[in-house]
């Protein structure tokens with residue numbers, strides 16, 4: 486048996502479809518965000534600017550956050566030493582969960598090793614515990630939510646992206662007595678569009694459904710206290726389960742849900758993804774909590790973020806680059822072809838010392854391949870001008886189109902029959 490050949494064939498298939506992923510070897514420089522040292526294939530090092538980080542506010546390098554991590558590691562050591570049940574429940578983790586429950590004004594919160602795991606564990610467990618449950622899932626939900634839906638083994642209905650009328654139609658076709666779970670995101674990370682949260686909550690109330698929102702791309706960034714879009718729009722009390730990550734806006738690592746005590750306790754007690762894995766280390770928990778607590782009161786990072794996002798959108802649009810208009814911090818630049826998207830990314834890195842990873846199928850539909858730009862408060866005005874010059878040069882060299890891109894392109898590219906785009910979000 487040629488076992489090796491099997492794997493090589495599988496990789497070749499990806500290469501042929503231009504889906505083979507290449508990772509950039511980066512060394513972030515604490516205090517110089519968003520600058521980093523990049524090493525090429527021959528290990529030659531040079532400094533570059535990252536324009537696609539999900540450390541949206543640069544909190545991963547904030548003094549308070551790094552300080553909390555160092556101090557806690559010094560005092561409590563490196564690892565947690567066990568699962569939550571077997572001596573791993575450390576004091577900073579308990580405090581982190583309290584901080585998260587307070588952030589979303591929920592009774593309780595539960596921390597997981599990642600946002601991916603929190604979605605998979607929470608959605609599958611919650612759905613499984615409701616007899617004969619039916620799940621209503623937005624068409625563009627993240628791979629981790631899709632995984633949770635599948636893992637539950639329960640019946641599912643996929644509604645067209647952000648389409649309230651379609652959701653109503655699907656809800657009304659189901660027996661009123663059946664338990665229902667509506668799962669969706671607040672900010673969708675590829676098109677940067679926002680769900681009609683209030684209308685979904687209204688429908689949930691009308692049809693007696695439980696609501697589950699993924700606020701991964703919004704926590705830390707939106708709302709008076711960084712509680713996400715549900716905080717900004719005062720809707721947290723209308724959503725049953727809020728899920729988030731500690732890895733993006735908060736700059737560290739881990740995931741969580743916040744909900745009422747019974748739901749959280751049930752997931753804690755039934756989800757194997759939570760039970761049978763080692764707890765997050767104390768230093769990491771302390772760092773995440775420092776980040777969350779800082780962003781509950783400080784408006785500086787959020788204001789700076791929005792200012793630089795706005796400026797980036799304006800400057801790139803004025804240069805005639807195909808910026809997709811969004812209401813959020815995500816600035817998608819449409820290329821529309823997998824090979825050219827990769828080529829644009831390579832040129833930016835090789836010639837201009839700018840790193841923006843190409844986003845191709847299956848993360849986005851074919852024909853909407855893009856560079857997903859995420860400005861942070863630490864990207865200076867000069868860096869934005871530099872980015873503009875670099876992109877204009879790359880666009881000219883590759884003869885890429887300069888017309889304006891329509892908003893929410895991903896959903897519009899999908900036909901109504903095509904309700905199962907295998908999104909990966911990464």
Ligand SMILES: *Cc1c(COP(=O)(O)O)cnc(C)c1O
Nearest residue numbers: 599600601627674701730732910
């Ligand atoms: C990144 C992401 C996750 C997973 O979060 P991690 O903490 O990185 O595992 C979940 N949902 C969405 C929408 C994401 O983009």
